[in-house]
Amino acid sequence: MSEKTVHMKITRQDGPFSDPYVEEFRVPWRPSMNIISALMEIRRNPININGEETSPVQWESICLEEVCGACSMLINGKPRQACSTLIDSLAQPITVEPLTSFPCERDLIVNRERMFDALKKVKGWIEIDGTQDMGPGPKIAENERQKAYELSKCMTCGLCFEACPNINQRSSFVGPAPLAQVRLFNTHPTGQMQAEERLEQIMGEGGLTSCGNAANCVEVCPKEIPLTQSIALLNKETTIYSFKRFFHK
Amino acid sequence: MNNDRTFFWRKLHSISGLIPIGVFLFVHFGINYTAFYGEEAFNNAAAFMGNLPFRYAMELFIIFIPLLFHGIYGIVIARDAKNNLTTYRYEKNLYFYFQRLSGIVVFLFLIWHVGTTRVPAAFGAEVNFDMVANLVENPLYLIFYIVGILMTTFHFSNGFRTMLITWGITANQKSQQFGKMLGILLFLVLSGIGLTAIFAFV
Numbered sequence: 001m002s003e004k005t006v007h008m009k010i011t012r013q014d015g016p017f018s019d020p021y022v023e024e025f026r027v028p029w030r031p032s033m034n035i036i037s038a039l040m041e042i043r044r045n046p047i048n049i050n051g052e053e054t055s056p057v058q059w060e061s062i063c064l065e066e067v068c069g070a071c072s073m074l075i076n077g078k079p080r081q082a083c084s085t086l087i088d089s090l091a092q093p094i095t096v097e098p099l100t101s102f103p104c105e106r107d108l109i110v111n112r113e114r115m116f117d118a119l120k121k122v123k124g125w126i127e128i129d130g131t132q133d134m135g136p137g138p139k140i141a142e143n144e145r146q147k148a149y150e151l152s153k154c155m156t157c158g159l160c161f162e163a164c165p166n167i168n169q170r171s172s173f174v175g176p177a178p179l180a181q182v183r184l185f186n187t188h189p190t191g192q193m194q195a196e197e198r199l200e201q202i203m204g205e206g207g208l209t210s211c212g213n214a215a216n217c218v219e220v221c222p223k224e225i226p227l228t229q230s231i232a233l234l235n236k237e238t239t240i241y242s243f244k245r246f247f248h249k
Numbered sequence: 250m251n252n253d254r255t256f257f258w259r260k261l262h263s264i265s266g267l268i269p270i271g272v273f274l275f276v277h278f279g280i281n282y283t284a285f286y287g288e289e290a291f292n293n294a295a296a297f298m299g300n301l302p303f304r305y306a307m308e309l310f311i312i313f314i315p316l317l318f319h320g321i322y323g324i325v326i327a328r329d330a331k332n333n334l335t336t337y338r339y340e341k342n343l344y345f346y347f348q349r350l351s352g353i354v355v356f357l358f359l360i361w362h363v364g365t366t367r368v369p370a371a372f373g374a375e376v377n378f379d380m381v382a383n384l385v386e387n388p389l390y391l392i393f394y395i396v397g398i399l400m401t402t403f404h405f406s407n408g409f410r411t412m413l414i415t416w417g418i419t420a421n422q423k424s425q426q427f428g429k430m431l432g433i434l435l436f437l438v439l440s441g442i443g444l445t446a447i448f449a450f451v
Contacts, residue, residue: 077336165345168331209259212330213411214345216337229420236417242256 004029006038007049007093010057012107020104023057024049024093035075035082035096036061039108059108066222069157072099073108079162081222082108101161101168112158118178119156122201126191138189151184151230153223160217160227172206176217179208180230186237199234199241208234258322263415265319266408269311274405278439281446288378291449295376320356327352344407351404358397365390381450391451398443406436 005026013020026049027041036059043056061071064083071082074097076090087094102110128134140148160176161167167175182198185191202208208231217227280298284291301307327349334346365384370376385391410432413419419428 163333163337165330165333165337165342168329170331171329173329203256204253205255207255209256209415210329212326212345212348213341213414214337214339215341216333216339219337219339226421228414228425229422232414232417232420232425234417235415236420238256239260239417242260 006033006087008038008042009093009095010042010107011095011097012057013098013104014106016103016105023054025057029087033087035073035085035087035094036064036071038087038094039082039096057108058106067155069155072110072112072157072159072162073097074099074162079159079220081157081159084222099158099162101164102158110158112156115156115158115161115175115177118174119181121174122178122182123194123198124178124181124185126185126188127194128190140187140189144187148184148187151180151187151225154180154184154225155223157222159220159222163216163220165214165216166210166212171210173210174202174206174208176211176227176231177225179211179234180225180227183230183234196241199238202234203238203242208238259326260415262319262322262326263412265315266405267412270315270319271405271409273312274401274439278442278446282442284378284381284446284449291378295378299376316359320352320359323352324356344410348404348407348411351400351407354400355397355404358393358400361393362397378450385447385450391447394447395444398447399440402436402439402443405439406432409435 006029008025008027010023010025011020012023025042025047027038027045030037039057039059046054046056048054059071059073059082061083062068063070066081066084069081072079073082074080074095075082075085076095077097079099082096096108098104098108099110102112102114104110128137154177156177158177164173164176166173179202182202186195186198211231213228215228218225221227280291280294283294330345330349332346332349334342366376366380369380374380385394410428413428413431414425419425
């Protein structure tokens with residue numbers, strides 16, 4: 001009896017300072033399988049293609065519906081969310097690797113701290129707390145809200161960082177996703193009160209001007225966030241602000 | 250308070266590609282094109298340029314300093330990139346890669362170009378039709394010119410497209426598509442002028 005199987009080639013790494021190696025697996029096929037369910041199959045029965053018992057492959061995933069951004073990995077060389085990547089849509093053997101733009105912790109788990117540091121740098125939040133009740137904030141116009149909603153879908157998954165040619169060990173580029181978040185918080189009526197501070201943050205070394213317009217970010221973004229449009233609009237905003245800063249402020 | 254001048258230098262790099270370098274490129278190509286009307290027309294045009302008032306100041310501030318700044322800072326910027334065209338075969342990623350490649354090729358071409366025209370001129374050689382005609386007699390040098398011209402027109406046209414983005418003029422998809430069409434048009438027109446001119450010397 002020949003049962004249908006899924007052939008996977010997984011790039012593994014035992015720890016942050018260990019050397020990576022490739023281990024192959026063959027897991028039983030089931031209908032509607034995604035990368036996560038194949039990895040769960042390996043965890044259930046951690047035996048590699050040579051029949052040797054091995055340690056289960058480690059990965060991160062939370063929501064399983066493409067809203068948390070935790071299961072980012074390279075699948076057949078492309079940066080994708082493992083949960084929304086269906087096995088039947090892929091050519092076999094399926095290669096699964098950790099993202100390369102972030103330091104690997106173990107197997108498919110990477111440390112995306114760089115992205116969170118970038119969000120801190122650009123003040124990716126809305127300041128609502130004072131020492132007293134400040135009352136309700138201003139209302140947002142519906143057309144603004146619709147645009148802001150698209151930007152708010154960002155889940156900090158890091159695929160745009162992975163695809164960007166200007167993000168690597170040599171560069172200090174803040175990255176596409178945090179830039180789109182600047183636009184999100186600068187669109188918000190309360191967030192607008194810190195708009196210039198955010199612009200100031202992205203006008204330095206490794207800021208907005210490190211974008212080289214390769215536009216890979218918008219190609220790989222699983223949430224279809226208008227990243228290149230956001231960057232272009234911020235180019236306009238920062239240019240206007242730079243004149244204001246030089247002549248008026 | 251604010252000592253980080255990155256924004257200023259990057260914007261200056263962007264605009265310097267159009268003003269003055271792009272403007273100079275148009276003037277230079279226009280003068281070259283007169284070779285199409287014959288040797289005398291070109292020699293008259295070259296003599297007119299050579300006899301412009303404040304020539305050395307203009308050469309320095311409109312041509313040499315901006316070119317050196319744009320070229321050297323451009324190489325610094327290109328060093329930020331880790332090209333990934335094999336994994337991400339997207340149109341704009343190709344332009345991104347080619348913009349950096351063409352920039353370096355043009356930089357090398359210009360060193361040769363200045364070395365074979367302005368440097369001899371500084372030692373007393375006359376800048377005229379024969380100077381270029383003697384150069385392109387050598388097929389290798391003719392190839393240098395063809396490659397140099399095409400790389401220059403690509404770099405300028407694509408740079409014009411990205412400049413519209415860098416200054417926030419074309420933001421949405423539709424206008425960026427329009428910017429791309431403008432770039433293609435510029436590339437075709439400038440390449441046509443440049444190649445017509447160089448073949449007039451052959």
